[in-house]
Amino acid sequence: MTACTNIFLVGPMGAGKTTIGRHLAEMLSWHFLDSDHEIEKRTGATIPWIFDVEGEAGFRRREEAMIAELTALKYVVLATGGGAVLREANRLHLRQRGTVVYLETPVAMQLERTAHDKNRPLLQTQNPQKKLSELLEIRDPLYRDVAHLIVPTTSGCARDLAQSIIQSLNFS
Numbered sequence: 753m754t755a756c757t758n759i760f761l762v763g764p765m766g767a768g769k770t771t772i773g774r775h776l777a778e779m780l781s782w783h784f785l786d787s788d789h790e791i792e793k794r795t796g797a798t799i800p801w802i803f804d805v806e807g808e809a810g811f812r813r814r815e816e817a818m819i820a821e822l823t824a825l826k827y828v829v830l831a832t833g834g835g836a837v838l839r840e841a842n843r844l845h846l847r848q849r850g851t852v853v854y855l856e857t858p859v860a861m862q863l864e865r866t867a868h869d870k871n872r873p874l875l876q877t878q879n880p881q882k883k884l885s886e887l888l889e890i891r892d893p894l895y896r897d898v899a900h901l902i903v904p905t906t907s908g909c910a911r912d913l914a915q916s917i918i919q920s921l922n923f924s
Contacts, residue, residue: 756921758850759829762837762895764888766865767855768905768913769831775914777829780923786831787818794818799833808835816841823849834887837894847898853917854899859884861906 759776761769770786777784788799791814795802802811816839822830823845830850836842846852862884896902901920905913 756851756923757826758823759917759921760823760846760850760852761829761831761855762846762852762898763834763855763905764857764862764884764891764895765834766862767834767857768865768910769855771910772855772905772914772917773829773831775911776917779914779918780827780829782827782829783825784829784831785822785825787815787822787836788831788833790822791815791818812839815839820845834891837891837898843894843898847900851900851921852898854895854902855905855913856895856902857905859888862888 759773759780759782761767761773761776763769770789773786774784776782791802791811792798795814797805799811802814806814812835815833815836819830819832819836819842822828828850832842832846836846859881863881866880866884901917903913903917903920908916
């Protein structure tokens with residue numbers, strides 16, 4: 753692993769990428785970015801609206817361009833969307849431009865954290881648990897492949913997990 757000037761968080765929805773990412777950025781005095789929030793800010797549209805109008809493929813194109821841009825920055829903690837790893841270009845940018853941390857989270861915990869969130873287009877289904885399981889089955893090998901570090905999120909608060917990541921990366 754090269755000298756770390758960026759930390760990129762990957763993992764499923766509900767893993768805590770945004771929350772843990774904010775703590776990491778604060779502890780390191782780096783800038784925090786969330787690729788989904790940046791897409792919404794720049795387009796003036798919500799992720800569900802983009803999915804409705806452009807479909808998942810349209811959203812993934814926007815996401816790929818955003819990740820290419822954001823990973824080129826220095827001293828950032830970037831929380832990516834759960835499906836960012838689906839595109840090879842994203843995986844290459846993430847792996848080559850920073851340290852990738854996979855926040856490993858079981859489906860039951862994802863479901864608990866996302867149950868009432870209407871801003872997640874892929875969960876607007878009759879059986880969100882089944883959908884989360886299907887997504888994790890496809891994405892987990894990609895998260896593992898791109899990750900430099902895997903951190904289970906089943907114990908400890910977000911701040912403690914951020915501190916653990918910093919220690920694992922030898923920042924303290």
